[in-house]
Amino acid sequence: MRTTPGQNRRLTTRLQLALLLLAAMACVATMLAVFVGGHQMEANELSERQLAVVGIVAATVFMAGLIIWHMGSVARKEAGKAKAESQHLRRNLAAADAIIRAEPQVLIFWEQGQAVRIASHTLTGIPGLPEQHAEILRFGQWLQPASADTLKTSLDMLFTNGRAFSIILKTSAAAAIEAEGRAAGGRAVLRFKDVSTYKAEIARIDERHAALTRDIHSSRALLDTLPMPVWLRDPANRLIWVNKAYVKAVEAESELEVLDRQIELLETRQRKHVLKAVGAGQSYRARVHLIAGGERKPHDIVVIPVDGMMAGAAIDVTDIETAQGELDRQVEAYDRTLDRVETAVALFNREQKLVFYNAAFTKLWSLDPEWLTTRPTDSDILDRLREIGVLPPVVSHRDWKAQVLAGYRSGAPLEDIWHLTDGRIVNVIAEQRPDGGVTYLFGDETDRLALEARYNALIDVQRETLDSLKEGVAVFGTDGRLKLFNRAFCGIWQIPAGKLNELPHIGEIIAAVQNLYPDAGTWMRIGRAVTAFQDERETFSGQMIRTDNVVVDYALMPLPDGATLLTYADVTDAKRAERALVERNEALVAADRLKTNFIGHISYELRTPLNTIIGFSDMLASPMFGELNDKQREYLADIMSSSKTLLAIIDDILDLTTIEAGGLELKVAPVGVRAIIDAAILGIRERAVRSRLTIDIAVADDVTEIMVDEARMRQVLYNLLSNAVGFSKINGTVYLACWRQAGNIFFRVEDAGIGIPKDQIGRVFQRFESRSRGSEHRGAGLGLSIAKSLVELHGGNIEITSEEGRGTRVVVRIPERPVSRTSGGDRDRLAGGERAA
Numbered sequence: 001m002r003t004t005p006g007q008n009r010r011l012t013t014r015l016q017l018a019l020l021l022l023a024a025m026a027c028v029a030t031m032l033a034v035f036v037g038g039h040q041m042e043a044n045e046l047s048e049r050q051l052a053v054v055g056i057v058a059a060t061v062f063m064a065g066l067i068i069w070h071m072g073s074v075a076r077k078e079a080g081k082a083k084a085e086s087q088h089l090r091r092n093l094a095a096a097d098a099i100i101r102a103e104p105q106v107l108i109f110w111e112q113g114q115a116v117r118i119a120s121h122t123l124t125g126i127p128g129l130p131e132q133h134a135e136i137l138r139f140g141q142w143l144q145p146a147s148a149d150t151l152k153t154s155l156d157m158l159f160t161n162g163r164a165f166s167i168i169l170k171t172s173a174a175a176a177i178e179a180e181g182r183a184a185g186g187r188a189v190l191r192f193k194d195v196s197t198y199k200a201e202i203a204r205i206d207e208r209h210a211a212l213t214r215d216i217h218s219s220r221a222l223l224d225t226l227p228m229p230v231w232l233r234d235p236a237n238r239l240i241w242v243n244k245a246y247v248k249a250v251e252a253e254s255e256l257e258v259l260d261r262q263i264e265l266l267e268t269r270q271r272k273h274v275l276k277a278v279g280a281g282q283s284y285r286a287r288v289h290l291i292a293g294g295e296r297k298p299h300d301i302v303v304i305p306v307d308g309m310m311a312g313a314a315i316d317v318t319d320i321e322t323a324q325g326e327l328d329r330q331v332e333a334y335d336r337t338l339d340r341v342e343t344a345v346a347l348f349n350r351e352q353k354l355v356f357y358n359a360a361f362t363k364l365w366s367l368d369p370e371w372l373t374t375r376p377t378d379s380d381i382l383d384r385l386r387e388i389g390v391l392p393p394v395v396s397h398r399d400w401k402a403q404v405l406a407g408y409r410s411g412a413p414l415e416d417i418w419h420l421t422d423g424r425i426v427n428v429i430a431e432q433r434p435d436g437g438v439t440y441l442f443g444d445e446t447d448r449l450a451l452e453a454r455y456n457a458l459i460d461v462q463r464e465t466l467d468s469l470k471e472g473v474a475v476f477g478t479d480g481r482l483k484l485f486n487r488a489f490c491g492i493w494q495i496p497a498g499k500l501n502e503l504p505h506i507g508e509i510i511a512a513v514q515n516l517y518p519d520a521g522t523w524m525r526i527g528r529a530v531t532a533f534q535d536e537r538e539t540f541s542g543q544m545i546r547t548d549n550v551v552v553d554y555a556l557m558p559l560p561d562g563a564t565l566l567t568y569a570d571v572t573d574a575k576r577a578e579r580a581l582v583e584r585n586e587a588l589v590a591a592d593r594l595k596t597n598f599i600g601h602i603s604y605e606l607r608t609p610l611n612t613i614i615g616f617s618d619m620l621a622s623p624m625f626g627e628l629n630d631k632q633r634e635y636l637a638d639i640m641s642s643s644k645t646l647l648a649i650i651d652d653i654l655d656l657t658t659i660e661a662g663g664l665e666l667k668v669a670p671v672g673v674r675a676i677i678d679a680a681i682l683g684i685r686e687r688a689v690r691s692r693l694t695i696d697i698a699v700a701d702d703v704t705e706i707m708v709d710e711a712r713m714r715q716v717l718y719n720l721l722s723n724a725v726g727f728s729k730i731n732g733t734v735y736l737a738c739w740r741q742a743g744n745i746f747f748r749v750e751d752a753g754i755g756i757p758k759d760q761i762g763r764v765f766q767r768f769e770s771r772s773r774g775s776e777h778r779g780a781g782l783g784l785s786i787a788k789s790l791v792e793l794h795g796g797n798i799e800i801t802s803e804e805g806r807g808t809r810v811v812v813r814i815p816e817r818p819v820s821r822t823s824g825g826d827r828d829r830l831a832g833g834e835r836a837a
Helices: 005-037 043-102 145-161 197-225 244-249 255-261 268-279 318-340 359-365 378-387 397-404 446-468 487-493 506-513 520-531 578-621 630-661 673-690 710-726 758-763 783-793
Strands: 105-111 117-121 165-170 176-184 187-194 230-233 239-242 284-292 295-306 309-316 344-348 354-357 414-419 425-432 438-444 472-476 482-485 540-545 551-558 564-570 669-672 694-699 705-708 733-741 744-751 797-803 807-815
Touching: 145 165, 145 176, 145 187, 230 244, 239 255, 244 255, 268 284, 268 295, 268 309, 284 309, 295 318, 318 359, 344 359, 359 438, 378 397, 446 578, 472 487, 487 506, 487 564, 506 520, 520 540, 520 551, 520 564, 578 630, 630 783, 669 673, 669 710, 673 694, 673 705, 673 710, 673 733, 705 710, 710 733, 710 744, 710 783, 710 807, 758 797, 783 797, 783 807
Parallel strands: 694 733
Antiparallel strands: 105 117, 105 187, 165 176, 176 187, 230 239, 230 309, 284 295, 295 309, 344 354, 344 438, 414 425, 425 438, 472 482, 472 564, 540 551, 551 564, 669 705, 733 744, 744 807, 797 807
16 A cells, blocks of 8 residues: 655654653563562672662653653644645545546446445436436446446456456447446446547447448358358458358368368369459359269359459259259150140240241141241241241231230230131130240141031931931930930821920920820830939830820830930831731831941041040140149049040940941951960959959960961950959959860850849840949940850850859850851841940
8 A cells, every 4th residue: 555755754753652662661671670580689789789770760761751752742743744634635635526527427436345436427418327326336227238248247357357448338328438447456446438529430330340240250150051162262362261061062171271271172274264254353153063072063153253352152053954954854755745746836935936846837837947947936937827828818917917926915815717728727726824935736627627527417417317217216315305306206206396306305205295105104114214324224115005096116225325215116007917017127127227327437436536535635634734733633534534435335336336237357367375365364454453353374285376366356355354354353363264175265264253143144245235233343235245246257156154143154165267257147146235344
């Protein structure tokens, strides 16, 4: 602790007086010791010593008095000096207090062992600074959190280590204030002052510096999380920072190793290209192959100049290149597919330039392929077609072309029919794509329209044919409404043709004619057969004797398309005679043949548009024409399945028609038995797998070849196996055996399914005889009829035995040397159906 000069002098005087007093006390003590210790000496000696002691005591008393007088004198002098010094200190304290209060500040004083004091609070006008002393010490309440934490840390260091500080703080009102801390001995002082102009600028600079530092730290932290290598270079082209992906790419241990060794990711030649571009003040962008993480992969390199420095990044584009390659392969596959379709396709981008066309487009318009590769615009192509005189004549080509090209702006689809000058009829469909381009579809409808015209003409001919019949004919649709009738039907039932042209319901017709034939049971049976949804549609016939004594023979037959055919014949006049019966039979045979021909013609004419439906269904299923939702895919699958089923029925009807017409000629040749069986098994394999069936095949060793028409014999075995699979139980077994016996080759197909009732076995080979018997197998009822006809054409026969609930066995006999025959003639031999589809 430091002392003043006056205090030093007082201390010295007091020390001298104390020493004198101690000396006097020592003398007194010595005399007392001598006096007490010498009582045993002789009297003369004691007397002398006592005299000496008395002298010494007197001297001591004198010295003590002198010392006391001197101490009093010194004390009076010291008191005068202390009073003068006290007055001097008070004047100094008043001056120091005036100096402290003269400067605007808050002065807080700490002294060891005493409470904290606020020595001065003259600082005003600072937003957020409290005026009350007690509130000032609550720094966290009037300082911003960051500033309060900084002040607390600085004070801790001041109290602990005596470390002085000078910092800029922010009040809760965003005002800046300077805080200084100093320590001396066991005391500490904290001073708050207003920030001067230059210090306020420094505070703003510090604040911006702190914000920039946070931005840099956050940016680098973000770049560190990126999976792509990122780096920074100084003006000397040296690496000064890299992220973790860069370290991993160059297979280094740490960022420090990369910077120390200057490990480069780019090759020398690539770095030269970068320096050349950056030196010209441009950014560098290129796709190169780099070795990253031990693998050579394609990367997009991006390097940009930043204030004399360079920032770069390497983006791994392996997945992009793989996806692009896959996309290119798919586009090529789609292009090859479109080149095979008959519809002309042309794709234009948003700039109306041709970007794709298929072979049908070139063929349809006869345009030069080399000119098309120059990517002409849509307008140029229309002008070229006008120049070669292909487009239909219009009043104003400019207005017509503007109407065609309006889809690019409006997005409205275009569908039009162009009648070309060469007689062709083209259906044009244009629709805008999501990218702003337009897709054109050009379909040559000339053949279709011609076929439709021929079809309509054929229908008209058949209608005239029906009208020339004496037998009344009426066809009812699945909804029970009249679809087709002839004049004889009107005459027999005395119904005006105008009323029938309204296509009334079967119930309305029955109500109109019931007065002529009031048998409600017959009419109910007819009405039920036309309108009911039955698994087994029955064919029946009968005779009506009307109230006017007119005899009418009628017949009802379900048609393959779900419609119902009703025929009525007036057999009153001369029909009771033998000749009338023969003529009626001949008329019925002719009508039946006409019906078969009619069905055959209808089936043939339906086959072409049905194939078109199947083809366009396959196209719609392709992703090239747009993605379908689940419901659309379900409907499209139903369309395709139903179309293929209908096509198979039409093929069977055509086969029956060909056989009955005598136009089927067998092509007999030696064929491997195993090959025929394997081909037939292949057709039913999928169904057998779904039903978990076992196909047990047994072929005798001596049966290798057979003289048959391969395709027709395969069709026979397929139909028999299809029935066996369809009527077998789940996890069951279907048996197929082949052996030679007595100059014949026998095939046996056997199942352990639901079997056939005895009363129905005789009808299984009839046409359109289809009974599901509770199974899911259902068809048109033509398979067994066709099989029987084909076997008989080979000179063989077919037999069927069955027991209900225990299965069915079908045995086919084919002569080893069959005589080539042509179908036709015997209709009774060819008539038949099948027990299941």
